[in-house]
Amino acid sequence: MYAFNSRNGLPYPSVSTVGPAQNLRNVYKCRSYNHGATMPIHGLQKILTTRSNNRVLWGALMILTIGATVYFTVVMVNEYSHYETTTHISVLQNNSLLMPSIHICPKNPEYFDYKTVYQDMNDRVGNLTKEQQKNLLKYFVAGSGLQNSGLESLSKQQIREAGEQYLLWLGNRTLIELFDFVFNKHGVKCENILKKCIMSGVEFDCCKAFRPHYVILRGRCIRLDPIEQKGTSESDKLRLEFIQPDSKLISRESQRQFVFYMGDIYPEIYFIPRFYHNIIAFGELEMRARLVQMLHRNETCISSSISRGRSTCFLNNWILENLVEPLNCTLPYLDTLYVSRGLSVCHPSQIIEIYDNLMVATNVRHRCNLNCDRWDYIYRYSEKNAIQREDNYVMDIFFTDLMYEVYSEIKMVTFTGFVSQIGGQAVLFIGTSVISLIFIVEFMLNSLYNYIRKKMRK
Known part of the structure; x- marks a missing residue:
């Protein structure tokens, strides 16, 4: 029913071996693993691929880094919205x-x-x-x-x-x-x-x-x-x-x-x-x-x-x-x-x-x-x-x-500088980019779609 990925040893569904409808749960499960294996957020990839107690540690670390990202992003937005300035003096x-x-x-x-x-x-x-x-x-x-x-x-x-x-x-x-x-x-x-x-x-x-x-x-x-x-x-x-x-x-x-x-x-x-x-x-x-x-x-x-x-x-x-x-x-x-x-x-x-x-x-x-x-x-x-x-x-x-x-x-913070600093916060703490965020949204939508479809089939 499953082939094995030679790079990381993870199972993925083979079209030729997909069986009857009762195996769809395994198929969706494997597709989720496949998304996690290619997920650009490294902590999320680790959580999805780890099958031991390390998953709790990686989850806690992920929460901390996301919290730090949110905090510093809020600070940056506040500085930008308050129009903070400095004075340049020249002679x-x-x-x-x-x-x-x-x-x-x-x-x-x-x-x-x-x-x-x-x-x-x-x-x-x-x-x-x-x-x-x-x-x-x-x-x-x-x-x-x-x-x-x-x-x-x-x-x-x-x-x-x-x-x-x-x-x-x-x-x-x-x-x-x-x-x-x-x-x-x-x-x-x-x-x-x-x-x-x-x-x-x-x-x-x-x-x-x-x-x-x-x-x-x-x-x-x-x-x-x-x-x-x-x-x-x-x-x-x-x-x-x-x-x-x-x-x-x-x-x-x-x-x-x-x-x-x-x-x-x-x-x-x-x-x-x-x-x-x-x-x-x-x-x-x-x-x-x-x-x-x-x-x-x-x-x-x-x-x-x-x-x-x-x-x-x-x-x-x-x-x-x-x-x-x-x-x-x-x-x-x-x-x-x-x-x-x-x-x-x-x-x-x-x-x-x-x-x-x-x-x-x-x-x-x-x-x-x-x-x-x-x-x-x-x-x-x-x-x-x-x-x-x-x-x-x-x-x-x-x-x-x-x-x-x-x-x-x-x-002190221009629009281009604001965008750059927001991107820097995301890369520093969770190692992501705009493409990564788009990928996350796509992953969540697919997961939600599969979950609803699964419920409807029952």
């Missing part, structure tokens, strides 16, 4: 580096063409005294959401009087039109701030390079879009020489400080980083650049237009929390931002009511995720007392060197 040298955008603001937003502005007041309100003109302008500056307006010097009665005069001064103009008249047409300009600009040893026209830009709570400033530094010598620095602006609204003295805000290629600017440059000082602002490349995940970073720049999200959230939620309006110089779209401009009286709280609201409650791919800058500002008169109000801005750090976020 690169470049022939040039793009500077961040530079915003320069007078500390006090009070530089105007006073003669023209005061004449417009008199034409619309009537003959005002010098004090009334100043009070009305302070009211308007504060009502536009700008700090250092001098509002604290006014009494409640003077504020009420200025509010009534403001309505007459506004007339049939919109809030935006009056703001444009005072700040854009007759406010501070580039030629009131900068005297000379030098880059890489070459003097250039400051007012062709700098353009007007508004900074939150600070008012009308000037902005220099990012330019390249192409060397590290003394002459490769960006040197700015300033003009001391007047201060006729708050005090009779000229202003003694400019405020620098550093940004990126996007227009939004938040409260930080900022630096105060004094008139009697020679300032130096050293910078180091860092390129951050994070994996695009919503939990840690974002790539939407709302958070395109480092300050974009913070600025939008500040407007949302301090203006939109309590007042449902925005400031006249912030009406183009995403969160301000479709909103009206706040009336100055609304801003006056919350003015003190608004000026100190520098934090936001809502979380801001930064852009996944961005440039970060590290600054070190220092001042030296000017030795010579021509050194007054001069500032050098430069990269210490043209090297920059690259921080790249890398997945």
